[in-house]
Amino acid sequence: MGSNMAECHPVAFRFVMQAKTRKDRPAILIHVDPRFTRTSAMADYHVPIRAGSDIVFLGALINYIIQNERYFKDYVVKYTNAATLLRDDYQDAEDLDGLFSGWSDKDKTYNVDSWAYASGSGDHPQATPPPQGTQPGQRLTPPTNVAPPWAPKDETLQDPKCVFQVMKRHYARYTPEMVEQVCGCPKDLFLKVADEFTKRSGRDMTGAFCYAVGWTQHTTGVQMIRAAGMVQALLGNMGRPGGGVLALRGHATIQGSTDIPTLYHSLPGYLSQPSITRPHDNLASYLNVETKQTGWWFNTPKYMVSLLKAYFGDAATKDNDYLYDLIPKTSGDHSHIPMFIDMGKGNIRGFFAMGQNPAVGGQNARMQRRALAQLDFLVVRDIFETETASFWKDSPEVLNGELKPQDIKTEVFFLPAAGAPEKDGSFTNTQRLIQWHEKAAEPPGDARSELWFMHQLMKRLKAMYQGSTNPNDRAIQSITMQYGVRGTGNDEEPLAADIMKEVHGWTVADKKLVAGFADLKDDGSTASGCWIYSGVYTQDGVNKAQNRKADAPGTLGSHQGWGFAWPANRRILYNRASADPNGQPWSDRKKYVWWDDAQKKWTGADVPDFAATKAPSTPAKPDGTGLDAHSGSDPFIMQTDGRAWLYAPAQLRDGPFPTHYEPAESPLQNPMYKQQTNPATKYFTDEPSNKLAQVADPNYPIVISTYRLTEHHLSGTMSRWLPWLAELQPELFIEMSPELALEKGINNLDWVVVETPRGQIEAKALVTRRMKPLRINGQILHEVGMPWHWGYKGVVRGSVTNDLTHMACEPNVTIHEGKVFTCNVRKGRLKA
Numbered sequence: 001m002g003s004n005m006a007e008c009h010p011v012a013f014r015f016v017m018q019a020k021t022r023k024d025r026p027a028i029l030i031h032v033d034p035r036f037t038r039t040s041a042m043a044d045y046h047v048p049i050r051a052g053s054d055i056v057f058l059g060a061l062i063n064y065i066i067q068n069e070r071y072f073k074d075y076v077v078k079y080t081n082a083a084t085l086l087r088d089d090y091q092d093a094e095d096l097d098g099l100f101s102g103w104s105d106k107d108k109t110y111n112v113d114s115w116a117y118a119s120g121s122g123d124h125p126q127a128t129p130p131p132q133g134t135q136p137g138q139r140l141t142p143p144t145n146v147a148p149p150w151a152p153k154d155e156t157l158q159d160p161k162c163v164f165q166v167m168k169r170h171y172a173r174y175t176p177e178m179v180e181q182v183c184g185c186p187k188d189l190f191l192k193v194a195d196e197f198t199k200r201s202g203r204d205m206t207g208a209f210c211y212a213v214g215w216t217q218h219t220t221g222v223q224m225i226r227a228a229g230m231v232q233a234l235l236g237n238m239g240r241p242g243g244g245v246l247a248l249r250g251h252a253t254i255q256g257s258t259d260i261p262t263l264y265h266s267l268p269g270y271l272s273q274p275s276i277t278r279p280h281d282n283l284a285s286y287l288n289v290e291t292k293q294t295g296w297w298f299n300t301p302k303y304m305v306s307l308l309k310a311y312f313g314d315a316a317t318k319d320n321d322y323l324y325d326l327i328p329k330t331s332g333d334h335s336h337i338p339m340f341i342d343m344g345k346g347n348i349r350g351f352f353a354m355g356q357n358p359a360v361g362g363q364n365a366r367m368q369r370r371a372l373a374q375l376d377f378l379v380v381r382d383i384f385e386t387e388t389a390s391f392w393k394d395s396p397e398v399l400n401g402e403l404k405p406q407d408i409k410t411e412v413f414f415l416p417a418a419g420a421p422e423k424d425g426s427f428t429n430t431q432r433l434i435q436w437h438e439k440a441a442e443p444p445g446d447a448r449s450e451l452w453f454m455h456q457l458m459k460r461l462k463a464m465y466q467g468s469t470n471p472n473d474r475a476i477q478s479i480t481m482q483y484g485v486r487g488t489g490n491d492e493e494p495l496a497a498d499i500m501k502e503v504h505g506w507t508v509a510d511k512k513l514v515a516g517f518a519d520l521k522d523d524g525s526t527a528s529g530c531w532i533y534s535g536v537y538t539q540d541g542v543n544k545a546q547n548r549k550a551d552a553p554g555t556l557g558s559h560q561g562w563g564f565a566w567p568a569n570r571r572i573l574y575n576r577a578s579a580d581p582n583g584q585p586w587s588d589r590k591k592y593v594w595w596d597d598a599q600k601k602w603t604g605a606d607v608p609d610f611a612a613t614k615a616p617s618t619p620a621k622p623d624g625t626g627l628d629a630h631s632g633s634d635p636f637i638m639q640t641d642g643r644a645w646l647y648a649p650a651q652l653r654d655g656p657f658p659t660h661y662e663p664a665e666s667p668l669q670n671p672m673y674k675q676q677t678n679p680a681t682k683y684f685t686d687e688p689s690n691k692l693a694q695v696a697d698p699n700y701p702i703v704i705s706t707y708r709l710t711e712h713h714l715s716g717t718m719s720r721w722l723p724w725l726a727e728l729q730p731e732l733f734i735e736m737s738p739e740l741a742l743e744k745g746i747n748n749l750d751w752v753v754v755e756t757p758r759g760q761i762e763a764k765a766l767v768t769r770r771m772k773p774l775r776i777n778g779q780i781l782h783e784v785g786m787p788w789h790w791g792y793k794g795v796v797r798g799s800v801t802n803d804l805t806h807m808a809c810e811p812n813v814t815i816h817e818g819k820v821f822t823c824n825v826r827k828g829r830l831k832a
Contacts, residue, residue: 001032001054002215002224006039007710009212009248012430016210017042028196032057032185033214034705034783035735036770045193050774051705051783051820052663053183055220056672058227059174059660061194065234066168070198072236076157078581079635080233081643082164083153085118090161092170093659098675100655108680115649115656117151117641118161146650149294149620149629149641163647167230170657173672182660182671184774184781201235203587206243212250214707217819219681222812223658226648230658233644239577239609239635241592249430250714252420256428259566260503260530264334267327268503268530269303274329283308283324295640298626301522302531309527310502313480318524326475333682335814337363337807341687344371352379354417354450359387359395360715360791363816364758365802367689369395373403375410381417381453384721387791387800389414394792396800415453418443423451424496426545431571434536435563436545452493455481497543503529504537513539516568532566544569556591558606568607574644576602576610576635583616583632610637653811654680664808665693665822667701667781680811690807691757693822700756700822702740703783706801712789720794732763732790732798734825737771740782744825751829754786756821758806761799762830784825788818 005013019027020042031043032054040046049057065071076082091101091114102111157164176187176194200207209228215221228245229238237243249255260268267273272290274280279289283304291300308322316322332338340362342348351372362368369391372378380389387395389412397403422443428434443449458481465473483494483502505514505528516535520526528534536544549561558571565571572578575593580586583595583602593604595616602608611627618632627637634642648656661678662670670676676695684690693700711729712719719725734752736744746752748767753760763786774781790798808817 001049001057001209001228002211002213003248004033004035004037004039004214004707005210005212005248006042007037008250008708009430010710012248013039013042020044028200030193030197032193034703035707035785036772045189045196047185047189047193048772048774049183049185050776050781051703052218052220052666053660054215054218054224055227055658055660056174056182057179057185057190058224058231059171059658060176060179060190061197061231062167062227062234063171063174064176064191064194065198065231066171068198070201071234072202074580075236075577075586076164076234077155078633079236079238079577079644080163080646081117081147081641082162082167082646083155083157084163084641084643084647085152085154085159085161086163086166086647086649087114087116087118088161089114090166092166093655093657093673093675094170094173098659098661098670098673099679103679110653110655110680112650117147117649119151147639147641147643147645149634149643150622151641167646167657170659174660178672181777184776198235201237201243203236204589206237206240206590207235208237208243209245210248211245212248214705214819216815217817218815219664219678219808219810219817220654220658220661221810221815221817222652223654226652227658229644230646233646236577236586238644239572239574240586240590241572241578241605242590244572247430250708252429253427255430255432256426256434259428259432259532265330267304268307269532271300271304271307274324274327276329276331280329283321286324292640293625294629295642296627296637297640299520302520302526303517303528305522305524306505306520306526306528306531309508309524310505310529311480312478313482313527315478315480316524322524323474323478326478328475333814337684337809337814337816340368340371341684341807344374344687346374348374349376350378351375352381353386353388354379354381354453357382357386357388357715357717357791359391360717360800360802361788363802363805363818364690364807365800365805366397366759367687367807369397370403370689373408373410377411377413379413379415381415381450382717383417383419383447384717385414385793386717387715387793390793396792396803416443416445416447417453418447418449422447423449425449425451426496426500428566432565433563434533434545434566436543449493451496451499455483455485455492455494456490499529500533500543500545501537501541502527503533505529505531505534513537513541515539535566535568536564556605560607570607570609572606572609574609574636574638575604575606576608576637577644578604579616581616581633610635654678662695663820664806664817665697665700665820667696667703667822668776669695671777678811682809682811682814684807684809687807689758692806692808693757697822700824701782702823702825703781704754704756704804704821704823705783705785705819706788706805707785709787709789712787714789716789716791716794720789720791720796723795726795729787729789730796732761732787732801733766734763735766735768735771735785736825737773737782738767738769739773739780740771740784740825741765741767743782744827746825746827750827753826753828753830754784754804754823755825756804756806756823759803760830761801761803763799765827784823 029043030045031040032047034051101114154162176190179190180187215224232238265273280286287301308316312323358368392408421440424439461476465476483498485492517531544564551557551559578592579594585591593608596603601613616632620631621628630642660672746765750765752765786801788801
């Protein structure tokens with residue numbers, strides 16, 4: 001679901017095909033998708049679904065599991081929070097017609113106090129106040145334990161206030177009939193798929209969900225993924241081989257770019273970025289707020305102090321708070337779309353576009369191109385001249401006279417970049433696997449690597465600010481960049497291996513590499529650029545990311561000799577859950593990690609994701625901190641209560657249970673609740689170019705989704721300049737069903753104009769039975785699909801699909817809703 005894996009992740013899909021074609025126990029492949037794709041063609045079942053209705057489908061699957069008692073009861077009782085009791089004042093979306101308790105219509109936010117677990121004992125030594133609601137600009141003091149492990153439980157799962165019973169009631173209306181009515185999937189097909197998936201889960205078998213941006217790019221995207229996690233927790237498919245919820249990342253190291261982030265709200269290793277809206281005034285207050293008293297995140301001080309030592313070296317000392325005050329603090333949502341809205345208002349003066357092409361790839365791309373025209377300077381580094389680099393001279397807005405080059409003040413610097421085979425470095429891919437790549441060729445001309453560029457830029461900045469007494473310049477003056485180099489002068493480039501060693505970490509006194517993150521300290525004696533990567537080197541300097549040894553066929557292993565998977569070369573997270581509460585495999589067929597009573601330690605095919613010598617019978621310490629607060633049978637060590645969360649008592653802005661809301665643009669009223677859309681959606685209503693269609697708007701009756709092709713990559717920057725790829729996919733097209741084409745008088749290969757409230761573009765019609773009308777609530781609904789790889793540069797050119805998309809965003813991570821909006825189509829072309 002949410003992925004066309006065969007076409008968008010073809011290298012990974014070969015393993016799916018290997019599993020499907022095994023002679024001894026072939027896997028069943030189910031594809032739930034609005035379009036019939038090459039993934040569908042390989043599947044045992046293709047399940048049609050209306051774009052944006054996934055939570056109804058997944059909620060019905062949860063209901064089916066509960067009603068038919070397909071859940072793995074021993075796993076659910078002991079390893080999830082199903083038995084945990086909730087507060088008496090919690091009210092569900094079923095009680096409030098689509099809203100949860102704590103909603104403020106004025107502030108458009110939830111106060112999540114009532115979502116907390118019930119209090120067990122008011123005088124418990126670790127008892128903490130409930131979490132406070134998130135209000136814009138409000139100073140927050142989050143509790144140290146939002147989900148204490150000592151919260152009261154009913155392991156019979158009968159108490160009406162336990163998570164299991166509340167969840168059962170929440171999804172009672174998510175039925176096969178509702179799936180047919182809302183999703184367009186026939187009831188009989190849903191029941192067949194539900195039976196096939198659930199009967200292949202339990203002690204002896206597991207199943208997996210694979211998703212991509214077909215789930216993330218929705219105003220309910222986070223909750224779609226959560227719903228899949230709930231299904232997997234109910235079925236006992238988490239932490240076990242062949243199970244899980246797998247995010248298919250779209251680039252070679254997109255996982256790496258979130259681990260060591262290009263994100264505004266996160267520091268390396270998923271530490272929170274300091275913020276002025278939280279009590280982060282100094283290091284002590286930051287650690288007091290961000291450190292959880294139970295679970296693995298109790299170690300946050302070790303990772304934060306070691307990160308500051310990696311940033312600032314000897315200049316960072318205990319006396320000066322390890323220069324914590326030099327870390328920039330966020331003041332709100334600084335993600336991509338809010339940043340471009342600010343840019344359009346003139347609040348951002350300069351912008352670096354490195355490996356991105358917002359002139360084509362940005363939502364409501366016309367707005368983003370106009371925003372670029374408000375900058376003082378723009379730096380673009382890429383392997384070809386992108387639309388972003390040339391927007392000032394050949395964008396649609398320039399060609400139609402909306403913008404004039406002589407009026408655009410933006411000074412553009414276009415710098416040629418090296419491609420991946422032209423530099424050393426590492427990729428971290430979908431399964432957290434870090435793999436090293438060696439330089440295979442010199443980059444052409446004056447093209448340079450990112451390492452060269454950032455190193456040279458910082459050298460020049462440090463030289464410029466060397467004598468400054470302005471406190472604002474201290475961060476640049478203090479940052480350390482002590483790497484070995486090759487070349488001299490302007491050709492000097494840092495060694496990628498040295499940067500990886502700094503990321504791994506060392507002891508400050510002697511620069512000796514640490515063994516792993518267990519060696520990191522909070523006293524300034526260690527430095528590490530990203531704690532989860534600590535372990536990628538051996539202490540004698542061997543780069544494990546270069547390892548290329550696979551397990552022998554037929555052996556029980558996890559290929560630990562191939563690359564390095566963070567953390568600790570662990571291949572499956574939470575693998576303690578692959579054994580029962582007594583530490584023994586749930587079944588011999590699915591044995592993976594287990595307790596060896598003779599050796600008094602955990603062993604198996606992987607690095608145990610658990611305290612290595614903590615016996616299954618170990619009780620939780622009532623006043624314990626960190627992992628001591630968890631028992632030997634609490635496998636989810638990153639959670640404060642050691643359990644998988646079927647119910648989220650905190651940390652989400654739009655509800656503790658996934659709930660169906662219609663997309664921001666929808667052809668129908670929400671059939672489940674009075675609440676039409678996700679109430680916490682970010683709409684950017686002050687942006688005049690971001691107009692939305694009304695619910696069931698007759699001017700825009702067709703659902704549209706955007707997607708990728710195998711032959712092109714993202715905005716086309718790396719593919720439209722290559723003649724052989726351009727020849728394979730030369731033109732922008734729109735897929736539509738024969739029924740819609742007949743209704744609109746459109747023939748295959750006709751020119752078509754596609755319109756939304758944001759604008760119009762043109763494309764060729766691809767009339768295909770891969771697209772089928774859906775019957776939704778008794779009415780016929782048409783869907784169309786468009787790839788988004790074309791622009792106004794390259795060997796082949798075409799309209800910018802993202803000129804159609806809007807900027808309604810998911811409230812937890814501000815991802816845009818590019819996978820579902822509404823449009824209309826007509827035969828013809830745009831006027832010149």
